[in-house]
Amino acid sequence: MQLHLSTGTTSEGVVERDLTVGGVPGVLWSPVSPTPGSPLLLLGHGGGLHKGAPGLVARAREAVQRDGFSAVAIDAPGHGDRDRSDEDRRWIAEMRRVRETGRPLGPVLGPFNRSLADRAVPEWRAVIDALQGLPEIGADARIGYSGMTLATAIGIPLAAADRRIRALIVGGSLAYPWLLEAARRVTVPVEVLVPWDDPELDRASGFALFDALASEDKTLHAFPGSHFRVPADRFDTRFFARHLGAPEPVGRR
Amino acid sequence: MQLHLSTGTTSEGVVERDLTVGGVPGVLWSPVSPTPGSPLLLLGHGGGLHKGAPGLVARAREAVQRDGFSAVAIDAPGHGDRDRSDEDRRWIAEMRRVRETGRPLGPVLGPFNRSLADRAVPEWRAVIDALQGLPEIGADARIGYSGMTLATAIGIPLAAADRRIRALIVGGSLAYPWLLEAARRVTVPVEVLVPWDDPELDRASGFALFDALASEDKTLHAFPGSHFRVPADRFDTRFFARHLGAPEPVGRR
Numbered sequence: 001m002q003l004h005l006s007t008g009t010t011s012e013g014v015v016e017r018d019l020t021v022g023g024v025p026g027v028l029w030s031p032v033s034p035t036p037g038s039p040l041l042l043l044g045h046g047g048g049l050h051k052g053a054p055g056l057v058a059r060a061r062e063a064v065q066r067d068g069f070s071a072v073a074i075d076a077p078g079h080g081d082r083d084r085s086d087e088d089r090r091w092i093a094e095m096r097r098v099r100e101t102g103r104p105l106g107p108v109l110g111p112f113n114r115s116l117a118d119r120a121v122p123e124w125r126a127v128i129d130a131l132q133g134l135p136e137i138g139a140d141a142r143i144g145y146s147g148m149t150l151a152t153a154i155g156i157p158l159a160a161a162d163r164r165i166r167a168l169i170v171g172g173s174l175a176y177p178w179l180l181e182a183a184r185r186v187t188v189p190v191e192v193l194v195p196w197d198d199p200e201l202d203r204a205s206g207f208a209l210f211d212a213l214a215s216e217d218k219t220l221h222a223f224p225g226s227h228f229r230v231p232a233d234r235f236d237t238r239f240f241a242r243h244l245g246a247p248e249p250v251g252r253r
Numbered sequence: 254m255q256l257h258l259s260t261g262t263t264s265e266g267v268v269e270r271d272l273t274v275g276g277v278p279g280v281l282w283s284p285v286s287p288t289p290g291s292p293l294l295l296l297g298h299g300g301g302l303h304k305g306a307p308g309l310v311a312r313a314r315e316a317v318q319r320d321g322f323s324a325v326a327i328d329a330p331g332h333g334d335r336d337r338s339d340e341d342r343r344w345i346a347e348m349r350r351v352r353e354t355g356r357p358l359g360p361v362l363g364p365f366n367r368s369l370a371d372r373a374v375p376e377w378r379a380v381i382d383a384l385q386g387l388p389e390i391g392a393d394a395r396i397g398y399s400g401m402t403l404a405t406a407i408g409i410p411l412a413a414a415d416r417r418i419r420a421l422i423v424g425g426s427l428a429y430p431w432l433l434e435a436a437r438r439v440t441v442p443v444e445v446l447v448p449w450d451d452p453e454l455d456r457a458s459g460f461a462l463f464d465a466l467a468s469e470d471k472t473l474h475a476f477p478g479s480h481f482r483v484p485a486d487r488f489d490t491r492f493f494a495r496h497l498g499a500p501e502p503v504g505r506r
Contacts, residue, residue: 216477219488220476222474223472231470234489235489239487
């Protein structure tokens with residue numbers, strides 16, 4: 001699929017370029033002088049957010065500056081710069097009604113997230129195909145995936161479908177049966193983040209997801225509060241560097 | 254209290270010296286050229302183990318080599334090179350009987366661990382006092398504590414009693430009421446490790462300990478299997494460096 005890349009801007013050692021792959025908009029962050037074959041981190045955004053969400057951008061820049069990785073984000077279907085389908089609009093309206101009445105979100109979020117994942121997985125795979133054609137990434141780049149909530153509902157089926165994903169950090173999702181089914185086909189190292197006091201995400205869902213993953217190397221990391229503020233520096237900040245075999249680290253640690 | 258230090262041996266950049274403080278035997282690991290005022294890590298051993306347990310020694314050497322810390326371990330009462338009291342012998346015999354019959358360990362382990370903690374906390378405080386008198390450590394050294402099972406039953410009351418402990422990693426303990434009471438007085442950053450499938454340690458105990466801690470900065474880290482094999486490299490290996498303000502790291506990361 002056609003890859004379009006902007007010239008981009010550079011700040012603090014990070015080159016940021018807009019991209020589209022098959023019409024899906026994204027952003028690519030790279031070192032100024034990339035090491036050929038260095039790892040690629042796919043960053044998913046949460047539900048209602050987009051490829052430019054501040055937390056996501058911070059993690060992307062850190063992956064470049066600290067680990068010498070490239071990082072890429074795309075807008076999920078109906079998010080960010082992308083049009084929303086009529087069906088997506090209906091789901092979102094229904095989700096708002098359910099939230100207002102305090103009813104459980106799962107019955108709406110489950111099929112909505114599944115539909116988004118069904119569309120997003122082939123989009124991510126096309127992005128990987130396209131980026132592997134870039135000389136600074138290449139066909140052998142080791143690839144990780146990180147993202148919470150909606151990005152977990154997309155990332156787990158993606159990792160189940162595409163063996164190029166070598167390690168992932170996920171969390172903050174309800175335990176939809178179709179998601180658990182995908183988790184049972186994931187065998188690569190994984191970290192599951194569990195918000196400990198989230199009014200909309202029960203701990204048991206995090207535990208069920210953790211239990212379902214077939215990965216031998218898996219850990220669960222819980223933090224006080226909700227999924228809105230993830231204290232990323234309190235977890236294993238070397239996870240992707242360990243599993244994707246980073247080149248010698250650059251900059252601060 | 255009187256500190257005795259052996260001359261010690263040096264290997265791979267780590268000076269290892271035997272010590273006694275008030276008759277309690279221990280080991281001190283230090284950098285060959287210590288930075289004055291660099292942090293000190295207290296390492297507790299698990300029940301039935303001792304100051305020379307391989308996992309403990311590996312963490313001590315890593316703290317020296319990677320972070321430039323000093324590290325110290327002592328034998329808990331009735332462990333390692335220390336005599337066992339008649340009462341300790343009775344508890345251990347009872348614990349074995351309970352294990353053989355598959356009954357819950359808590360009713361025996363609770364009072365046994367509490368008694369060990371009551372004795373060990375003043376011993377640790379005397380060790381801190383003594384080591385603060387060494388020029389390479391000093392009165393201002395920032396201090397952390399790490400240890401599982403019995404070392405958690407000791408470390409949490411220690412941190413509740415002694416504000417010199419600035420950060421701790423604990424886990425793998427049952428949730429004895431006296432331990433939860435101490436946890437409610439701990440306010441420093443803490444990581445709680447929870448073995449996910451331990452026949453003798455229920456997850457709920459780990460959750461109760463995590464919930465009881467008054468620390469604002471706390472995270473829970475769970476791993477498959479029992480407490481016998483803790484995959485330490487899967488957690489936040491920068492925890493003590495972040496909280497004890499390590500000097501610039503040395504060696505591999």
